[in-house]
Amino acid sequence: MEYLKERWDEMSRGRRIILLVHPVLFILALVLHLTFGQRLVTSYRDGHLRYEQQGETAVYSGRVEGHKVKYAVSPGPAVEFWLDGALDSTYTVTDDPTAIPQAGEAGMLGNSEDLTGIEIRQDGDVWFRGAYQPRSYPPYYWLLDENGKGSLHGFTITTGTSTPDPAPTPQAILTIANGPNISRRGSAEFILWGLLLSAMCLATLLFEDQLFRWSLTFQIRNPDRAEPSDWELFSRWVGWAALTGVALFAYALGSGLIIS
Numbered sequence: 001m002e003y004l005k006e007r008w009d010e011m012s013r014g015r016r017i018i019l020l021v022h023p024v025l026f027i028l029a030l031v032l033h034l035t036f037g038q039r040l041v042t043s044y045r046d047g048h049l050r051y052e053q054q055g056e057t058a059v060y061s062g063r064v065e066g067h068k069v070k071y072a073v074s075p076g077p078a079v080e081f082w083l084d085g086a087l088d089s090t091y092t093v094t095d096d097p098t099a100i101p102q103a104g105e106a107g108m109l110g111n112s113e114d115l116t117g118i119e120i121r122q123d124g125d126v127w128f129r130g131a132y133q134p135r136s137y138p139p140y141y142w143l144l145d146e147n148g149k150g151s152l153h154g155f156t157i158t159t160g161t162s163t164p165d166p167a168p169t170p171q172a173i174l175t176i177a178n179g180p181n182i183s184r185r186g187s188a189e190f191i192l193w194g195l196l197l198s199a200m201c202l203a204t205l206l207f208e209d210q211l212f213r214w215s216l217t218f219q220i221r222n223p224d225r226a227e228p229s230d231w232e233l234f235s236r237w238v239g240w241a242a243l244t245g246v247a248l249f250a251y252a253l254g255s256g257l258i259i260s
Helices: 002-010 013-034 170-178 188-206 208-216 230-255
Strands: 040-044 047-054 057-064 067-074 078-083 086-095 116-122 125-132 143-145
Touching: 013 188, 013 230, 040 057, 067 170, 078 170, 086 170, 116 170, 125 170, 143 170, 188 208, 188 230
Parallel strands: none
Antiparallel strands: 040 047, 047 057, 057 067, 067 078, 078 086, 086 116, 116 125, 125 143
16 A cells, blocks of 8 residues: 555645546446346348337337437237337237248248248238248348348338338348347446456556566566656557557447447
């Protein structure tokens, strides 16, 4: 403790700021991880939707392309699509073996025996008929329409019914109805990585001269007499700034402010 007090008195203002920043970052990240970071989310397009279970209804909500989007999935499954706070459409997904493409038309997905036929209705009208592989990894279901055409995103639709942006695709409806992969926003692993980086930064800050002279013991005699050059001092600041920046990024991932 005596050494730390002496070291504090010797430090410049910049060094003191760095020394204080890291414990504050860790405490804030830990608090956020235990609160905000525990929220459940699922991947959706280029972002994420928050998952909540409200009785028997699974709700996925968030912002997509500047719009407020919500999916409400009730047993059936029936999927309600809400756009900017208003109910836009209701979709129902049912198994339909007759919608599976005939042999030779399901080449993209292999044998037709491996496929599950489905029919998706939008507000009671047929919106998509086709098939998918149940073993494919959600949310990356490969879809084929009943004529054997399709894509990874399942954009092929059998009717001309239009919906406002951001309109759901058949793949999105199928994934939401089947239950997408759910994960927490934050990650304890990244909190630990941030803590390790903070410890490294603080160690090199508190014992900068000792580490400098220890590294010289393998190169010169009498390293205790050596004095750091301007380049050495500049390199230290670059190292502290880099460790602080990477630690901040790790804390952001761990707390859920950034989702990996």
